Every structure is written in structure tokens, then in C-alpha cells.
Amino acid sequence: MGDERALTEPVLRARPEPSQLTKDARWMVLIVLLALVVQQFGARWSTGFSRDGVETTITSHPWVGWTLLTVGFAVVGFVVAIARRGAPRFDEHTVMGLALAGVIGTTVLVWLLIPVEMTWVQWAVEHGNPHPFVIGNVDLVSRYADYTG
Known part of the structure; x- marks a missing residue:
């Protein structure tokens, strides 16, 4: 029938299961991207009013500082998590959780600052x-009522 040894070799080798840190990092990237999208919507608002012949329009747009702070929490959290891998206290899972709390906290702060x-x-x-x-x-x-330009 054939050589039996040829049938025992797997055609495709199984890939090793990714570590928990890799899984946490993937979730962190997804959550950071989602937080940045939510921040973009939260930072956009506008209002206008008139008083004494002056029409004022106030417009808010996303600020790069919030984006940098959010990404900074994630990057620093990931780097510290790698450094703390296997530590008895503040291991990589705790550090990634704290970084995630910073990312979500920044997003909540952006939304609280709107009103x-x-x-x-x-x-x-x-x-x-x-x-x-x-x-x-x-x-x-500001637009003035007597302005002709």
C-alpha cells in the first residue's frame, strides 16, 4: 500500500498558541482605535449665539493632545507590561489593565469636557x-452687524 512513515508526517504544522500578552496587546490596539473614534465624535460640537449685534459661532474640533495622550497610555502600558512580565506584583496583565483604564479614562474625560x-x-x-x-x-x-466685508 505504500510507505507508512509518509502518512505520519503532518502536512501542515500546527502554529503555537499566541501568549496571553499577545492577545491582550491585540485587544488593546482594538480598544485604542475604538476610543480614538469615539473621541473624534465627542470633540466635535458647535454652538452660536447673538448679543448686541455680534453673532458668535463657536466650533470645537478634535485636539491632537487627546489623541497623543490616549496612544501614550497604550504604548507606555505595553512597554511596562513587557518589562513586568512574570513579576509577582504588578504583572503584565495588571499593567495592561491599568493602561486600558487610562485609555478609557481619557475618552470619558473628553466626553465630560463637552458641556x-x-x-x-x-x-x-x-x-x-x-x-x-x-x-x-x-x-x-465673530461677525459684527455693521461689518461690510
């Missing part, structure tokens, strides 16, 4: 401060 920033900018402009302190992602455009 605060909107209220602050509108209040400041209405009370005579044409350029209030903002995080870096707000544009104020």
Missing part, C-alpha cells in the same frame, strides 16, 4: 472675553 467647555466658552464670550482660555480645539468666529 463644561461649551458652557465656559459661551459664558466667557457673553461676559466680554472674546478669547477665553480653551484646551486648544475651539474656534471662535
Whole structure:
């Protein structure tokens, strides 16, 4: 019938199962990408109002600082997780969990700042401060009633 030894060799070798750190890292990448998308939607808002012949439009757009902070939490968490692999305390799973908490916390902070920033900018402009302190992602455009340009 043939050589029996030829039938015992597997045609495809089984791949080794990825480590838990690799699985955690894949989930971290997915969650960071999802968090960045959610932040992009959370940082976009606009409002407008008129007062004393001045029409003011306030527009917010995504700020690069939030993106860098989110990616920074993930990268630092991953690097520290590799360094802490197998440690008795604060092992790689704990560190990846803390990094994930930083990523999600940053996303929640972006969403919590929406009403605060909107209220602050509108209040400041209405009370005579044409350029209030903002995080870096707000544009104020004022149109005057007597402006002909």
C-alpha cells in the first residue's frame, strides 16, 4: 500500500498558541482605535449665539493632545507590561489593565469636557472675553452687524 512513515508526517504544522500578552496587546490596539473614534465624535460640537449685534459661532474640533495622550497610555502600558512580565506584583496583565483604564479614562474625560467647555466658552464670550482660555480645539468666529466685508 505504500510507505507508512509518509502518512505520519503532518502536512501542515500546527502554529503555537499566541501568549496571553499577545492577545491582550491585540485587544488593546482594538480598544485604542475604538476610543480614538469615539473621541473624534465627542470633540466635535458647535454652538452660536447673538448679543448686541455680534453673532458668535463657536466650533470645537478634535485636539491632537487627546489623541497623543490616549496612544501614550497604550504604548507606555505595553512597554511596562513587557518589562513586568512574570513579576509577582504588578504583572503584565495588571499593567495592561491599568493602561486600558487610562485609555478609557481619557475618552470619558473628553466626553465630560463637552458641556463644561461649551458652557465656559459661551459664558466667557457673553461676559466680554472674546478669547477665553480653551484646551486648544475651539474656534471662535465673530461677525459684527455693521461689518461690510
